[in-house]
Every structure is written in C-alpha cells, then in structure tokens.
Amino acid sequence: MEFELETRRRIYEQIKKSPGIHFRELERRLQMVVGNLQYHLQYMEKKNLIRALNDGDYVRYFVKDRSLNETERKIMSFLRRSGCRHILLQLLNNPEMNNKEISQAVGLSPSTVSWNLNKLVEAGIIKREKTGRISKFTVIDPSAIAELLICYKESFLDTLVDGFIEMWEFKNSK
Amino acid sequence: MMTEPDQIIQLVSSLLALILFVISHLAYRRERRKKLFILSLAFFFYSAMNFLDAADIFFPQAGEYPEIWGSLLNFVVLALFFLSMVTKE
Numbered sequence: 001m002e003f004e005l006e007t008r009r010r011i012y013e014q015i016k017k018s019p020g021i022h023f024r025e026l027e028r029r030l031q032m033v034v035g036n037l038q039y040h041l042q043y044m045e046k047k048n049l050i051r052a053l054n055d056g057d058y059v060r061y062f063v064k065d066r067s068l069n070e071t072e073r074k075i076m077s078f079l080r081r082s083g084c085r086h087i088l089l090q091l092l093n094n095p096e097m098n099n100k101e102i103s104q105a106v107g108l109s110p111s112t113v114s115w116n117l118n119k120l121v122e123a124g125i126i127k128r129e130k131t132g133r134i135s136k137f138t139v140i141d142p143s144a145i146a147e148l149l150i151c152y153k154e155s156f157l158d159t160l161v162d163g164f165i166e167m168w169e170f171k172n173s174k
Numbered sequence: 175m176m177t178e179p180d181q182i183i184q185l186v187s188s189l190l191a192l193i194l195f196v197i198s199h200l201a202y203r204r205e206r207r208k209k210l211f212i213l214s215l216a217f218f219f220y221s222a223m224n225f226l227d228a229a230d231i232f233f234p235q236a237g238e239y240p241e242i243w244g245s246l247l248n249f250v251v252l253a254l255f256f257l258s259m260v261t262k263e
Contacts, residue, residue, distance in 0.1 A: 081204060157200070160197050161197055161200050161201045161204060164197050164198060165201050165204075165205060165210070168210070
C-alpha cells in the first residue's frame, strides 16, 4: 500500500510539474514499466485525480483541480500533522492495530499516539473496536485517505510547525 | 544610551520573535494544547519587548520607555516559558 501510494504520488507530482505530459515522456522520466504506469494512471483517472486528453497524436495528462469537500478538508488537516499522517499510513497498511503496535511502528510515545488516535476517532476518520481490554483501530474510509495522500504535499510552513511541536514536546521526529 | 547597531539587532530579534510567535500560534491552532498557547504568548511578549527597545529608530521623539516596563516584560516572558514547562495537558 505504502509503495503504491508513493508511486502514485510520484506520477501525480510529475504530471503536476509538466501539465500535458504524454505517456512515453512520463514512462521515460519515471523509468517505470509500461503496464505498471498504465495501471496507476487508470486508477488515478478513475479517482478523478488526473484527466487524460487525446490531441490526435498523443494522450496527454493533466492534474484535476478538485475542491475539497468538508470531510476531505478535515482529513487534510489531520494529514498536515506528521504524527497523525504516520499513524494513518500505518493503519492503511495494517488495519486493526492497537496503540502499542502503532506506537512501536511510528516511533512516538504511547501517550502521544493515544492523543492522536482519540482526535482521529472523534473526527470520524478511524474507528475503535474494543476486544477485552485492548482497543484496535481501523481507518473508516481507506480509499479517501489514500486519494488525499496522493495529492498531499507538505509545505514549508507545515515543516516549520511540525518542527516546533516536536522541539517543545521532545517527540521522536517521524 | 544605545548605539544604532544595537537597535538594529534588537529590531531583527523582534522580527524573529514575531515569526516564532506566528509559528507557535499555528502550532497551537493545530494541536490545541495549552502549553503551545502559553509559548506563543511568551514569544509575542518577547517580540513586543524587543520592539519597544528598538522603537527609538521610528519614534525618536517618544524618548525612552520606562525601564520598569522592560523589566516587567522580561519577567512575564520568563514566567510564561516556565509555565509552559510545568503545564500538563
């Protein structure tokens, strides 16, 4: 999942950088296998992230300008927090993880993970299922998160704010 | 009496503290943690303190502001930093 997301993000970024780029050029720049590139382009077209236009000679690709709805905006605000972003990535790869497993995977303290998990549960992005004394967490709509992760690009300001929070909380940077 | 390079350094420090105030305020709006709010206040007062020190450049006719204000702001900034350290969520 993480590898697929990274590949799709690379393709998305390349199309964004060169609007109207055609398939062969994309293949050359990204050095990807034709079938693999086709598969990801079709996925992103279906998810309305990019659009393809045939100019007669070539099929050209463009990034779609999409305005985020309220839920997507809420998800995006969580993706801007590096802690939440890494927790969501972990949960996308391995659903039904508990606090301890997430904490080990993302390298944050259990209390910080617990704080972030509560916020994500409150926002309706993940759900908590209790079995005995252990709570397991799962992303409610994995495809929505995956789509937004492709478009998400950390800004310089995000990096500054993350750095500031980490500095004052002495969290492990992730 | 302060020399001009001193005032320029204080003005630059004031701007830097203002940037830190904006970043810490954004961090507070994102995380909603009390300690980040206290820190943002500390940076704001630090910026105000340095700006008052360098204010002679812009308002020479205003004269020097009373030293007591400088000391008071200094104390407020340090107290806020201390408070942010002892604040628990």
